[in-house]
Amino acid sequence: MNQVYDPLHHKYRPQRFDQLVGQETIATILSNAILYNRIAPAYLFSGPHGTGKTSSARILARSLNCLVHDKATTIPCGTCELCISIALGNALDVIEIDAASNTGVDNIRSVIEKSRFYPVQARWKVYVIDECHMLSTSAFNALLKTLEEPPPRVIFILATTTPYRIPPTIISRCQRFDFHCISLSIIRDHLRFIAQSEKIDITSQALQLVSQTAQGSLRDAESLLDQLSLLPSPIGINAVSNLLGIVPEVEMLDFVSSLVTLKPLVILETCRSLLDRGREAISLLTGVTAILRDMIILTVAPERPELTSISDESWSRLIALTNETSLQRLLKWQNQLKSSEVDLRQSAQPRLRLEVILLSLLTEVDYQPSHTTKLPYGLKQKTKNSKAVNIDPILVTESPVSSFKQGVSEIINNAQELSRLWNEILATFDLPSTRLLLAQQAHLVQVDGSKVTIKVSENWIATLRSRLPLLENAIQNVLNTPKELVLISVNSKLKSQSIPQYSVPFVINDVSVPNISLVHNNSNQNTGFLALSINDIISSGSPIKFKGSSNLRPKQDEELKSLANFFNGEIILDPDEEIS
Ligand SMILES: [Zn+2]
Known part of the structure; x- marks a missing residue:
């Protein structure tokens, strides 16, 4: 009775290479390999998560083995026993191994042993080793020989998110396919297709934000849409922002506008209002950095809006903002913000830190002469x-x-x-x-x-x-x-x-109060007062006076100077004043 819910990213998983989203070149090459019967013994699929590596491995396995066709095909039926069992991951001859939990050489030896037997049901035996960068060095070494000369009708597909952790000897024995991040517009169009098919009422701005957040991962985008579909219709951009805790694009542009027009008060107020609404300081900073990046791209490539992550609706606003500032300033801000993300994450007081980081951008603009970089x-x-x-x-x-x-x-x-x-x-x-x-x-x-x-x-x-x-x-x-x-x-x-007095940040514990003895010499005609004016530390306003001699010995003179330093004051000799 209780039907198991099929998440969107399972339900809309591609079944054939012509359904693979955003990886056209890879789909074409693999389809042609099937058509011309030029199947390589080993493949390496690398790329970020959610870009179609495992899906491609399963499509390849189905295409080689679909029972409806008597040979490899680019249009597997998806309904025969093998197509279904491969999709469910329980086919006898299509073995998926999670390398993260099978890192040892023994696991790989067992795989190699079994690969020698002919497939039971299918035409090809397919081994998919997921997260293969987790294999130990000895496991990789054990695999080398088999990858080079695999048993007939056996193929290995290695998948990884970090190809640089795979030994070059392994890579050189595989046909390598780099799955790239899927572009924003492709993700957005695919989500729109799913939303229409599933009758999810979601605005296009909300879809845009979901696509941006996924950062090139189709699976992440589909999962997010799945979550959002449980909200009451229509699903707007605020719902997405609230779910993700991010600052909406329009507000982010307002914020950057106050930065560009150098309005510190507006920056502080916007900061406060956004943080009070539960936004994280880090997501505000990330938002600023993203908009500044888009402005830089706009400056150098104004005819390529697709390179930015800004929505079509905000494009003209971004142009107006960019015209108000210079590329030099934008680059400088980016440079200043580069290290501040780590700062902010480690800060015990992120709100305070964020305000300082953002205001410091304005300070730099104020006092830095524009020609100093051209010295x-x-x-x-x-x-x-x-x-x-x-x-x-x-x-x-x-x-x-x-x-x-x-x-x-x-x-x-x-x-x-x-x-x-x-x-x-x-x-x-x-x-x-x-x-x-x-x-x-x-x-x-x-x-x-x-x-x-x-x-x-x-x-x-x-x-x-x-x-x-x-x-x-x-x-x-x-x-x-x-x-x-x-x-x-x-x-x-x-x-x-x-000379005006400056307040200096210092720690009193760092300085030891000098131990001095003051001498009052009555026999000296030039006897006067030593006045120590304390400007910053003691705010009473009246100077503290020490009785002393104007011709102090050098050592005492030094000590008095140190004392004066410590109190941020100074020594004034006043021979005209009478001794009280
Ligand atoms: Zn089939």
């Missing part, structure tokens, strides 16, 4: 041997940027942008001491096409010079291009008024 080779050579240039501090304070403006088309001298860039450069330093030294005693004043200009407190310029290669590396890492480094020495008193 002539000579300039890079020069940068390799760059040296610190010491410019007169007075001249610099009068006109800090005038000397760099000639011949430079794009200059970054906006304080906010420079501050952000400087923080990014500092964050690349592993050593907290270097990071703190730079944060406190130096700051970025300008970045242009070829040079990076940094102001350094005059007391520290020698220290910084000794760490110049580190700084050059950090700048190159952040800007993705080597730059000539110009260091400008500034008077520390002057600096205390003009």
